[in-house]
């Protein structure tokens with residue numbers, strides 16, 4: 510079994526909980542309260558600013574030109590494609606660019622990005638990939654699930670564009686490229702080395718769940 514398939518088995522319960530989370534279900538059914546979506550857009554925008562830096566660190570840690578080019582593309586697509594979706598939503602929702610950029614990250618948001626940035630700065634390329642992969646892979650799985658269970662979700666007047674972006678073949682192919690890269694990089698790694706990667710993958714998958722919960726419930730700083 511490929512390493513990515515082993516990860517997929519181990520993460521199943523966490524991702525299942527994400528698929529059942531009221532925020533995700535609400536995106537599919539169209540019944541998500543707009544206040545939660547606004548909170549998500551603002552928190553996610555500042556999340557993506559830090560997340561982009563992981564791709565820049567991927568360029569630095571890459572060991573060949575193909576991998577460098579791929580991370581450079583991910584960096585470009587995140588800053589200009591994924592974040593443009595957020596800017597477009599912000600305009601629709603009456604949020605200014607300044608408000609978006611100045612969003613104060615919630616405790617969960619900060620903990621999640623700091624965890625990944627710490628791994629990216631201090632760990633290997635394989636560690637960097639295993640910690641940032643759930644972000645892309647889980648969104649790809651969510652959007653496929655939504656397309657199956659809520660076939661009209663991509664036509665919703667507000668949430669449809671979100672569903673379309675993350676269920677696009679382009680987004681899916683980037684996630685698959687990264688999965689394939691990780692499978693190639695782990696060839697010959699010891700059980701001990703793989704256990705570290707698996708731990709990063711499961712930790713950031715849990716952060717994904719907590720992020721959904723935070724934007725749904727509004728987990729801000731207590732004081």
Ligand SMILES: Cc1ncc(CN)c(N)n1
Nearest residue numbers: 553556557644645648720
């Ligand atoms: C928190 C989070 N996780 C994942 C993604 C998809 N890149 C995102 N935009 N935000």
